[in-house]
Amino acid sequence: MLELDRQAKAIERRATHPNRVILSLRNASMSRSAQAKAQSGAMPAPFSITQTNSPAITVSLPTAAFRSYKQFTLADPPRLVVDITPLTEPLSAPSPAPAPFPIPSPPSVQPTAPPAKNYxxxxxxxxxxxxxxxxxxxxxxxxxxxxxxxxxxxxxxxxxxxxxxxxxxxxxxxxxxxxxxxxxxxxxxxxxxxxxxxxxxxxxxxxxxxxxxxxxxxxxxxxxxxxxxxxxxxxxxxxxxxxxxxxxxxxxxxxxxxxxxxxxxxxxxxxxxxxxxxxxxxxxxxxxxxxxxxxxxxxxxxxxxxxxxxxxxxxxxxxxxxxxxxxxxxxxxxxxxxxxxxxx
Ligand SMILES: [Zn+2]
Structure with a gap:
């Protein structure tokens, strides 16, 4: 989530080597604290955020690193949200029928795919x-x-x-x-x-x-x-x-x-x-x-x-x-x- 000082729209484009989606915010620059955050690894790798000279801010999303993404802006305060579904997340399974009372989940044998809860x-x-x-x-x-x-x-x-x-x-x-x-x-x-x-x-x-x-x-x-x-x-x-x-x-x-x-x-x-x-x-x-x-x-x-x-x-x-x-x-x-x- 990028906090903005005004409403803005990100422009999306594709690039290669490596294959990636690039979101650009034109006529924008990162605040000092945002730059410090970016440098201290606030953006999870391999995603990255860069200040370009144009001036613009670009967010790079290598396509090999995620299943899907969506980006949109929110008002009050203005924010750009980039919502990424990682590759490790299980595909959504059909929900089982509702249980009449809570049933504790059995221990999972696959730690990366916990069983869907049914309540x-x-x-x-x-x-x-x-x-x-x-x-x-x-x-x-x-x-x-x-x-x-x-x-x-x-x-x-x-x-x-x-x-x-x-x-x-x-x-x-x-x-x-x-x-x-x-x-x-x-x-x-x-x-x-x-x-x-x-x-x-x-x-x-x-x-x-x-x-x-x-x-x-x-x-x-x-x-x-x-x-x-x-x-x-x-x-x-x-x-x-x-x-x-x-x-x-x-x-x-x-x-x-x-x-x-x-x-x-x-x-x-x-x-x-x-x-x-x-x-x-x-x-x-x-x-x-x-x-x-x-x-x-x-x-x-x-x-x-x-x-x-x-x-x-x-x-x-x-x-x-x-x-x-x-x-x-x-x-x-x-x-x-x-x-x-x-x-x-
Ligand atoms: Zn109260």
Missing amino acids: TTIVIDPGHGGKDTGARGQRQTEEKDITLKVGLKLRDLLSMQPGVRVLMTRDHDVFVELEDRAKFANSQGADLFVSVHVNSHPSHQVKGIEIYHFGQAKDQRALAVAARENGTPLNSTGVGWEYLVADLLTTKKIESSLELAWTAKEAMVTHMNGHYAVNDHGVKTAPFYVLRFTSMPSILAEIAYISNPDEEGLLRKPAFIQDVAQALFKGITAFLAANKPDLR
Whole structure:
């Protein structure tokens, strides 16, 4: 992934000796830090990146080293993504029928070709817990209790789905570091990560839902939400853009997170409107720690504003908790129905 300072299009051409694909960015030059990265081997061999005098930046992809590739640009921030399928990766096999419960994979005799897993792992992350209460309402309702209730209900609903394995970053009132939440999801080979939070705003008038996926905050409010959830000061969210590395933030993760966020948001608005007047703040991007450091598609749902008296009242009602969990469940299952073969 190449971070760019403006939108640009790479031009593709073929070259020989050796046979290779060359992607060129015209009228471009590498920053000092990018040059240092390239020299220190950030680009996996035999792929290479070069600054030419024209001036242009060229990325060389020897065709003997990969099965397929695609390149495309992303906006906000502008990036050029080169997605390479290496030769060592097994060809996609047809997915076996869904299992009713998780089946541990047998030890593989071929370490380069692990058996395809036949279930989808979803990690539910109820925000805060223990000494970290999260946001608090005027009636002293604590965010950590609400996120846990929604998380447990969502777990119960998802657990009944065939072929779905549900794990929780916490299932009781305990403090868990953000780092450990992300590490847990990564180590469990999770396919999806869903973090549940409750919003808060200095103005008690503000209410509604927001679904986030990872990205740069587009406004001060999104930045403030991420800073609060990350437990960092407003002028820093603790998630530096300099740590953007392709192995953690792959194309698939970016695209799937966006799709999951929209599907979940639509489900929440559709399912909950009618029961309640849902104020739809839409899908947003912000640099949340748990979204950044999980390696699978991930979203963070801010289900309501605890700072708004009406919504704090709703959050205290079991029927509302049930409806939120049901809405998130519908969003996740709609996403799975559209993406299941891809996730296995
Ligand atoms: Zn929170």
